[in-house]
Amino acid sequence: MVTATSTASITTTAGVTESVPAEGVVMRGIHRSFGENTVLRDVSLHVRPGEVYALLGENGAGKSTLMRILTGLLPADSGSIAVDGKSLIDGGRERIAMVHQHFMLVPSMTVAENFLLGRSRGVIGRKRLRRNEAEIAALAKYTGLACDPTARVENLSVGEQQRVEILRALHLGARYLLLDEPTANLAPAEVHSLLAQVRRLAAERGVGIVLITHHLEEVLEAADRVGVLRGGRLVAERPIRGNGAERVTTAELARDMVGREVGLGIRRAATEPAGNRMLELVGVSVPGQLHDVTLRVASGQLVAVAGVEGNGQSALEDVLSGLSPDSTGAVVVAEREIDSSSPRAMREAGVGIVPADRYTRGLIKSLGIDTNLAIDSYTDPPLARRWGRLSRAAVRERAERIIAALSVKAQSPRTLAGTLSGGHAQRVVLGRVLDGEPDVLVVAQPTRGLDIGATEFVWDTLVDHRSRGAAILLISSDLDEICSLADRIVVLYRGRIVAEFDEGPFDREALGSAMGGFQEAAA
Numbered sequence: 001m002v003t004a005t006s007t008a009s010i011t012t013t014a015g016v017t018e019s020v021p022a023e024g025v026v027m028r029g030i031h032r033s034f035g036e037n038t039v040l041r042d043v044s045l046h047v048r049p050g051e052v053y054a055l056l057g058e059n060g061a062g063k064s065t066l067m068r069i070l071t072g073l074l075p076a077d078s079g080s081i082a083v084d085g086k087s088l089i090d091g092g093r094e095r096i097a098m099v100h101q102h103f104m105l106v107p108s109m110t111v112a113e114n115f116l117l118g119r120s121r122g123v124i125g126r127k128r129l130r131r132n133e134a135e136i137a138a139l140a141k142y143t144g145l146a147c148d149p150t151a152r153v154e155n156l157s158v159g160e161q162q163r164v165e166i167l168r169a170l171h172l173g174a175r176y177l178l179l180d181e182p183t184a185n186l187a188p189a190e191v192h193s194l195l196a197q198v199r200r201l202a203a204e205r206g207v208g209i210v211l212i213t214h215h216l217e218e219v220l221e222a223a224d225r226v227g228v229l230r231g232g233r234l235v236a237e238r239p240i241r242g243n244g245a246e247r248v249t250t251a252e253l254a255r256d257m258v259g260r261e262v263g264l265g266i267r268r269a270a271t272e273p274a275g276n277r278m279l280e281l282v283g284v285s286v287p288g289q290l291h292d293v294t295l296r297v298a299s300g301q302l303v304a305v306a307g308v309e310g311n312g313q314s315a316l317e318d319v320l321s322g323l324s325p326d327s328t329g330a331v332v333v334a335e336r337e338i339d340s341s342s343p344r345a346m347r348e349a350g351v352g353i354v355p356a357d358r359y360t361r362g363l364i365k366s367l368g369i370d371t372n373l374a375i376d377s378y379t380d381p382p383l384a385r386r387w388g389r390l391s392r393a394a395v396r397e398r399a400e401r402i403i404a405a406l407s408v409k410a411q412s413p414r415t416l417a418g419t420l421s422g423g424h425a426q427r428v429v430l431g432r433v434l435d436g437e438p439d440v441l442v443v444a445q446p447t448r449g450l451d452i453g454a455t456e457f458v459w460d461t462l463v464d465h466r467s468r469g470a471a472i473l474l475i476s477s478d479l480d481e482i483c484s485l486a487d488r489i490v491v492l493y494r495g496r497i498v499a500e501f502d503e504g505p506f507d508r509e510a511l512g513s514a515m516g517g518f519q520e521a522a523a
Contacts, residue, residue, distance in 0.1 A: 188512030352438030365418025423454025
């Protein structure tokens with residue numbers, strides 16, 4: 001790690017000249033409000049060249065706002081930012097790049113063609129493309145991030161696409177990378193590989209890296225230092241490696257984030273025997289996506305479908321949501337076959353769906369919480385009155401009850417769903433689905449992008465619903481979540497069930513191997 005010793009002078013947006021370290025990203029006294037809502041309060045931090053700085057915080061703690069300010073997408077109300085001794089407005093912004101959780105790549109184009117997007121006018125000549133390919137190959141060799149510049153993005157694995165995004169940022173001249181949940185869609189083996197590459201990039205090539213993650217084990221594995229935002233303030237900063245570093249535990253980091261003890265590292269298997277079979281898929285296939293999937297879930301049981309993103313999970317969710325007219329095979333609920341092309345038939349059969357994308361399938365962001373909570377039942381009493389009229393009083397009463405029961409943080413029931421943090425948006429989706437007390441609950445990626453506290457809430461909610469006798473099918477790529485909650489696990493790889501694990505505690509290494517396609521046999 002390189003430690004800055006020299007200083008430079010910058011002029012802040014307030015016209016004040018101040019001295020800052022000549023190396024690194026220096027944020028001082030950053031304050032930002034949206035109306036009466038103060039999001040950041042006097043935040044100061046220093047990310048040095050050649051170090052990995054992990055940034056933790058609950059949803060709504062201010063991480064996204066801070067990163068948007070750092071990349072120049074949003075102005076700070078007050079405070080200053082310097083990058084290697086230059087203010088953002090004097091040229092420091094070009095040294096910073098954000099690598100987003102959802103990749104910004106065109107699948108039908110090659111890696112080299114993606115690198116030239118936004119940097120060319122008209123047709124890209126063959127000579128320039130070849131020169132660009134040579135530059136990418138040299139950069140990949142220099143950084144140790146293996147990459148074939150001639151490969152089409154659609155043919156790359158998720159881990160390879162992640163490397164492409166990092167290389168593209170470096171190719172543009174970035175010396176500081178902001179990695180937003182970089183392991184969210186990776187298989188377990190790919191996670192460790194990426195974190196090792198991130199550490200080498202910092203230690204051997206001097207790149208300063210901000211690692212934004214909700215996975216505390218990743219912080220201990222990859223970071224040199226960690227900062228924790230809570231309520232818009234930097235409440236803790238701890239060294240993980242180097243001089244002055246002490247042993248830091250995930251429990252301590254979780255306590256810093258939430259302000260209390262959090263219990264996620266325990267197994268939460270069912271304590272009672274499973275009951276009657278409630279959900280059964282028999283030979284379910286979707287052209288090009290699912291192949292002869294057969295599985296069963298009983299009442300009082302939670303079965304997890306594990307797999308890396310893109311191996312058929314979305315198609316499985318569509319089938320169970322009644323949104324798959326091209327599917328074949330049978331979906332049986334309580335011994336009755338259900339039409340898998342009818343959402344209404346699924347809902348009337350007692351199937352509740354918590355979709356993977358809470359903002360596109362779970363909520364209508366432009367509508368209030370109250371209206372979103374009424375979407376599934378606006379035609380039923382007490383929300384519906386005679387002649388098809390909607391009882392606004394009943395809608396509000398139901399919303400107030402669910403908001404209070406699930407501790408949704410909102411100013412009123414009419415607060416727009418799109419303004420909620422990820423954790424509270426997920427509470428609204430869960431509240432609407434669980435209020436109907438479904439016999440079968442299908443939950444897809446329920447804690448993706450959620451912080452420790454919100455994750456604990458979702459897990460507790462699922463455990464409680466299982467204890468009431470619900471049959472739960474959990475579709476997830478999070479190993480911690482799967483191993484903590486599942487009574488049984490099936491692994492989906494390239495649209496097929498390739499392994500089954502019947503009892504916990506589960507072998508994480510074998511599970512991870514199956515998710516990565518290295519084990520295609522029953523465990």
